[in-house]
Amino acid sequence: MGNKRGVFSVKSAYYIALPIVENSEVGECSGGDSRICLWKQVWQLQLPAKVRIFAWRACLDGLPTRLNLAKKGLIVEAECPLYEKATESTSHAFIYCDKLCEVWWNWQGCPINLLAENLCLLDLALKILDAGSSADLETLFATAWAIWWAEPPPEIYKINVDGATAGIRSRSTVGVAIRDSRGVVVAAACIVLNGDYGATVTEAFAVDEGIRLAMEMELHQIIAESDSIGVVDDFNECNCNGEFGMVIQGSLELLRFFRSWKVRYLKRDYNRAAHELAHIAKTNGSSQQWKGMEPPMIRHVLLLELNVNSIFFALSFPFSVLYCMPIST
Known part of the structure; x- marks a missing residue:
């Protein structure tokens, strides 16, 4: 031939x-x-x-x-x-x-x-x-x-959160990473809480801290993701009973100021950035915050997560939004 x-x-x-x-x-x-x-x-x-x-x-x-x-x-x-x-x-x-x-x-x-x-x-x-x-x-x-x-609308932001329980004579910590519709980090935090809490309570505080950081950034439409299915269920059911009911209640009060919000479950394998930030706070024993930039010490993790976040972010939106998105030639 x-x-x-x-x-x-x-x-x-x-x-x-x-x-x-x-x-x-x-x-x-x-x-x-x-x-x-x-x-x-x-x-x-x-x-x-x-x-x-x-x-x-x-x-x-x-x-x-x-x-x-x-x-x-x-x-x-x-x-x-x-x-x-x-x-x-x-x-x-x-x-x-x-x-x-x-x-x-x-x-x-x-x-x-x-x-x-x-x-x-x-x-x-x-x-x-x-x-x-x-x-x-x-x-x-x-x-x-x-x-x-297709990318979701640019005004939607995704908040990944995770918690780390304390060691002996230590305090619990949380990590927060906020991304825009392209998967780019716009804010992040590693936070030392004011006490030693159980795993589920710490995860509830992590969602709360993510919501508070979003308010500081003046974001109006958010999706919060946690790898604690119990905490996610309680948020979606507005269940303020139980050991972390007061945390849920306080978060729900804050969510009233957002135009739209959603709390959903994400497997731990896809929540590594927030997980790493929580453990950085646990190791250093101090809180840090980044706005308009990504935490340099977890840049490698953010690069690995970028494709996953950009692909699956679109699944948060109903048919009417997805199908009305223009398909450029």
Whole structure:
């Protein structure tokens, strides 16, 4: 396979492959492989080229989900960072993760029951094409693209918090890292509390300190993330009973001054920056704060977390926000 000089090139291979492909497409929709019809529809969708390429890769399971990265030996854990009971496959990352249910429930004109059974993205696209139209495929792939790539609105800030219990004759400490929609740190703190508290109480104080730092920064829309599921549940249920009820109550009073807020659970593996800051305070025995800059001693951790935060930040927003985001060409 080569040119007139007998030298191989991509161009020569293209001219050999082109008639083979064209011959295979004759009578394509009457054949047994329905995927050929799907590919033809995908390339003709009224979407930017980058979204069509994304759709093709997603259907072929060619995106770097945690499951695919684990298969290649690039990471150890394939579990979803937002819902640890499931593996982050392509279909889970775009459709079946519990954090995405609100997105797809708001697709009122969906031609199939999208969440009825756990199918791969290719099979879902084939079912939608069979029951609906190319416009439905555009909705599916444009929304999936927004989940994967689109940045959330710039006025939303994410607060990661963690606590460290005290040693002998020491005080508990907390760490706080606040990021913008790009995953860039805009403020951080490592704080020594005024007493020796249990693990859960310390985690509740960590959320409280994160909220207070956000108020100092005059931020108005926040998402606070903690790796203590008990504390997260109590915040979301406004439960002010129990050993840290007074902390929850005080935090809820502060949250009244924000335009929007959410407290959610995040696995410890994805909360390393706040974890490191809490332990720095524990080691040094003093509080520190950074505004408009990142703590230099944890820069390596922040770089590792940057991609994770930018990818999964978008999952905090409902369908109406995601789907109305412009897709630039």
